[in-house]
Amino acid sequence: MKYLIFSLLSLCILIQIHAQEGNKNYGKIPAVDIRTMDGKTFNTADISNEGKPVIITFWATWCKPCLKEHEAINEVYEEWVDETGLKLYAVSIDNARSSKSVMPLVNGKGWTFDVLLDENGDLKRALNVNIPPHTFIADGKGNILWQHVGYLEGDEHEYVEIVKKIIKGEKID
Amino acid sequence: MKKIFTSVLLFNILWALPPATFSQDILSGGKVTGNVHVDAQVYSADSILGISDSSLNFKKFGMNGFANVLYSNGDFNAGLRFEGYLNPMVGFDPRYEDVGIPYWFVNYKLGKLEMTAGHFYDQFGSGLVLRSWEEWTLGYDNNIYGFNAKFSPVKGIMIKGLAGVQRYFWEPYQTNNRGIVKGFDGDFFINDIFKGLSEAKTKIILGGSFVSRYEQPSVKIFTRDSAYITVDHGDTINWIKKTTYQYDLPYNVGCWAARMNLASGGFNFYAEYAEKGNDPNATNNWIYKNGQALYSTLSYSAKGLGVFLSTKWIDNMSFKSKMNESGNPAMLDINYLPAISKEHGYSLATMYPYGTKPNGEAGFKGEVVYTIPKKTKIGGEYGTTLSLNYSFANSIKKEQTLPGIPIDSTGTNGYRSNFLSIGDLPYYRDLNFLIERKFSSKVKTKLAYFNQTYNLHVIEENIFNDAVIVYTHIAVLDLTYKFTAKHSLKLEAQGLWTKEDDGDWTAVSLEYNVSPAWYLSFMDEWNYGNPDNDKQIHYYNISFGYTQKSNRIALRYGRQREGLLCVGGVCRYVPASTGLTITLTSTF
Numbered sequence: 213m214k215y216l217i218f219s220l221l222s223l224c225i226l227i228q229i230h231a232q233e234g235n236k237n238y239g240k241i242p243a244v245d246i247r248t249m250d251g252k253t254f255n256t257a258d259i260s261n262e263g264k265p266v267i268i269t270f271w272a273t274w275c276k277p278c279l280k281e282h283e284a285i286n287e288v289y290e291e292w293v294d295e296t297g298l299k300l301y302a303v304s305i306d307n308a309r310s311s312k313s314v315m316p317l318v319n320g321k322g323w324t325f326d327v328l329l330d331e332n333g334d335l336k337r338a339l340n341v342n343i344p345p346h347t348f349i350a351d352g353k354g355n356i357l358w359q360h361v362g363y364l365e366g367d368e369h370e371y372v373e374i375v376k377k378i379i380k381g382e383k384i385d
Numbered sequence: 386m387k388k389i390f391t392s393v394l395l396f397n398i399l400w401a402l403p404p405a406t407f408s409q410d411i412l413s414g415g416k417v418t419g420n421v422h423v424d425a426q427v428y429s430a431d432s433i434l435g436i437s438d439s440s441l442n443f444k445k446f447g448m449n450g451f452a453n454v455l456y457s458n459g460d461f462n463a464g465l466r467f468e469g470y471l472n473p474m475v476g477f478d479p480r481y482e483d484v485g486i487p488y489w490f491v492n493y494k495l496g497k498l499e500m501t502a503g504h505f506y507d508q509f510g511s512g513l514v515l516r517s518w519e520e521w522t523l524g525y526d527n528n529i530y531g532f533n534a535k536f537s538p539v540k541g542i543m544i545k546g547l548a549g550v551q552r553y554f555w556e557p558y559q560t561n562n563r564g565i566v567k568g569f570d571g572d573f574f575i576n577d578i579f580k581g582l583s584e585a586k587t588k589i590i591l592g593g594s595f596v597s598r599y600e601q602p603s604v605k606i607f608t609r610d611s612a613y614i615t616v617d618h619g620d621t622i623n624w625i626k627k628t629t630y631q632y633d634l635p636y637n638v639g640c641w642a643a644r645m646n647l648a649s650g651g652f653n654f655y656a657e658y659a660e661k662g663n664d665p666n667a668t669n670n671w672i673y674k675n676g677q678a679l680y681s682t683l684s685y686s687a688k689g690l691g692v693f694l695s696t697k698w699i700d701n702m703s704f705k706s707k708m709n710e711s712g713n714p715a716m717l718d719i720n721y722l723p724a725i726s727k728e729h730g731y732s733l734a735t736m737y738p739y740g741t742k743p744n745g746e747a748g749f750k751g752e753v754v755y756t757i758p759k760k761t762k763i764g765g766e767y768g769t770t771l772s773l774n775y776s777f778a779n780s781i782k783k784e785q786t787l788p789g790i791p792i793d794s795t796g797t798n799g800y801r802s803n804f805l806s807i808g809d810l811p812y813y814r815d816l817n818f819l820i821e822r823k824f825s826s827k828v829k830t831k832l833a834y835f836n837q838t839y840n841l842h843v844i845e846e847n848i849f850n851d852a853v854i855v856y857t858h859i860a861v862l863d864l865t866y867k868f869t870a871k872h873s874l875k876l877e878a879q880g881l882w883t884k885e886d887d888g889d890w891t892a893v894s895l896e897y898n899v900s901p902a903w904y905l906s907f908m909d910e911w912n913y914g915n916p917d918n919d920k921q922i923h924y925y926n927i928s929f930g931y932t933q934k935s936n937r938i939a940l941r942y943g944r945q946r947e948g949l950l951c952v953g954g955v956c957r958y959v960p961a962s963t964g965l966t967i968t969l970t971s972t973f
Contacts, residue, residue, distance in 0.1 A: 238418055238973075239416040239418055239457060240416075242457060242462075243494075245543075249653075250588055250646075250648035250653055251588075251590050251646040251648060251653070251655070252574055252588065252590065253543065253572070253574065273728070274727075274728035274729070274730055275730070276730035276731075279730075280865075283821075287767070307512070307518070307721070307723065308508075308511035308512045308516070308680075308721060308723050309723030309724060309728070310723075310727070310728060311511075312653075312655055312682040312684065312693070312695060313682075313684070313693045313695070313750075313752055315653060315684055315686050315691065316684045316685070316686050316691025316692055316693040316752065316753075316754060317691055317693075317752075317754055318686075318691070319651075319686035319687060319688060319689070319690065319691045319754075320686070320689065320690055320691030320753070320754025320755055320756060320770070320772070321691075321754060321756055321770055322688055322689050322756045322768070331508060331511075332506055332507065332508040332516065332518055333506065333518060333519070334506070337453075337506070338455070338462075339418075339972075340418055340419055340420035340453055340455060340972045340973075341420075341972065342420055342422045342521070342970050342972065343521075343522070343970070346935070346972070358934070359934060359935040359972060360901065360932070360934055360935060361932060361934075361935045361936070361937050361970065361972065362930075362932050362937060364873075364898040364899070364900040364901060364904055364932075365865060365867060365873035365875070365898050365900060366867070366870050366871045366872075366873065366898070366900035366901075367900050367901045369870060369871075369900070370900070370901050
């Protein structure tokens with residue numbers, strides 16, 4: 213019986229994987245209160261980039277692939293901003309154990325994008341994130357059009373390609 | 386069986402609906418999103434690890450899964466999480482075995498007021514007096530089931546109030562099977578409240594909380610023996626007098642906390658102080674002492690440099706919804722006392738991890754991260770990042786309340802302690818150093834060294850009167866080679882050297898990535914230095930994963946040591962097992 217349930221569940225997930233359509237709208241970025249690195253409350257409804265696309269990533273100081281993802285993004289971030297005007301918000305899900313060490317880590321590594329703190333996982337739950345790394349790309353109006361789980365070396369090249377397609381109004385894959 | 390079948394049917398209906406439904410508006414303006422995650426294991430017998438069909442209780446298949454569905458329509462949100470543990474995987478408490486909906490909520494924002502009814506998660510300050518949270522990979526969920534209100538009367542002030550009961554596996558609340566938790570919290574951003582300060586360079590945030598637990602105490606008694614001697618016609622008679630006492634247990638236990646955060650230029654200072662009232666409970670051996678805690682951090686940041694110092698002092702701060710609750714897994718914790726040590730990503734560096742001792746510990750952590758700028762002689766073409774971290778945890782000083790009453794005697798005030806005292810018994814030390822450097826567009830390396838001191842008696846067995854300490858040296862080389870923009874190979878070589886416990890280990894892993902779709906990896910951890918030749922075990926495994934946008938399927942076959950596993954783009958805590966592990970995850 214258990215094998216049956218498990219096969220049914222896997223079948224559903226596989227259906228889901230193969231039935232993905234392009235330019236699916238996952239909804240607007242939810243309005244959740246999280247914090248900036250200096251402790252001030254920040255509501256995610258205030259995420260905006262003057263009508264240009266936004267990338268939202270989830271990471272943690274203890275998540276190795278997340279650190280690799282952001283190190284790779286940091287190398288090309290200035291170039292991305294010049295080409296497309298995009299803006300990245302890196303949301304740390306570090307809880308009270310490590311949330312206060314996020315700012316010195318981000319500055320020590322010289323990361324140039326915005327970092328937000330989601331200490332109790334409120335934004336993580338509102339966006340249905342399971343395990344970091346998890347990256348979302350939204351258009352200029354706050355509609356999430358693309359998301360991706362995990363990080364493999366070189367994944368960041370795809371992010372800027374998706375942003376360029378959004379700016380041109382093209383269909384995403 | 387019928388229950389399982391209907392749940393699965395419901396689940397599949399939610400799931401198998403054409404994806405188009407989920408991206409269309411429902412009920413004019415509403416949106417449905419969600420996720421599904423399934424971890425399944427098929428266990429093999431493994432005589433080397435001592436796993437047999439009967440040691441597994443004939444549960445050869447374990448599955449932990451959940452699905453979240455979230456409905457949002459403007460200011461209204463509702464959601465639920467369906468969970469099933471059929472059977473719970475090895476390492477997860479068997480009391481989780483069931484299927485159903487342990488989490489649901491409705492939430493509405495009305496101007497400056499936000500109300501939630503149902504199950505919710507929340508945190509006051511840094512969690513010293515209240516934190517309800519969940520971590521799937523740990524099997525941890527202490528959500529509060531009740532009401533939660535948040536009110537922001539003016540910009541810069543946020544007041545929260547909540548009341549409810551916490552989750553305990555699948556057990557519904559009944560009078561007195563656990564306590565009722567109530568709390569309120571105020572958060573004040575001074576620069577927004579006083580308009581004159583809005584442009585000030587220094588930003589100040591103040592906050593305070595109060596949390597209370599009501600629980601009707603059960604009758605609880607203990608006896609104390611005292612010896613005395615009488616002499617009768619020259620004969621010495623030894624007597625033992627047994628006195629029976631009944632604990633006078635409190636119905637209400639309260640905690641309060643005050644916090645402040647100061648940010649100015651590159652400096653950031655945070656401090657939170659908490660106190661707990663009389664709370665005799667199963668964790669502190671039923672003593673009446675108050676609890677105290679201080680958590681404070683100071684950091685300085687500039688571009689390319691980060692310095693971080695933090696201190697944590699805890700005295701008798703275990704605060705649960707139920708006085709009688711103790712043991713593993715930790716359930717019904719109302720507050721959160723994080724470990725002072727740094728969470729590491731490399732598997733051998735997490736072999737001996739530290740967990741907070743709520744009855745008393747004094748800890749410190751310091752960290753420096755510095756990047757030598759790129760295009761300099763020492764920094765190289767791409768820059769070099771250096772990180773140094775040191776943390777320690779010790780006991781706190783405890784003295785007898787009265788001569789003749791040993792420390793921690795049940796039914797007494799326990800002991801006296803001085804605020805911020807550091808005791809003599811070391812619990813944990815961790816010094817680590819990391820260098821990261823990119824040599825070319827194809828080669829990136831990280832080199833790390835760890836020196837850890839782990840008091841095994843204290844951390845694993847809660848024995849505090851002597852020290853059995855494991856000293857380890859750990860080194861890691863992490864190398865990534867990019868063949869092309871999308872094809873890369875990662876090599877990780879680790880070594881752990883110690884004269885105690887299980888002896889030396891070595892670990893090697895090779896991972897081939899094809900961005901963004903798949904990875905293949907091989908890993909082996911070998912306990913070559915185990916003093917017992919039969920226990921020099923290889924924990925080998927091979928994994929494969931395929932990702933398509935926000936969907937992933939991963940398979941792993943082999944032997945898994947308990948600990949932290951990071952492969953193919955994702956990090957998770959994993960319990961020990963031998964066999965096949967399948968993970969499916971999808972966000973829609």
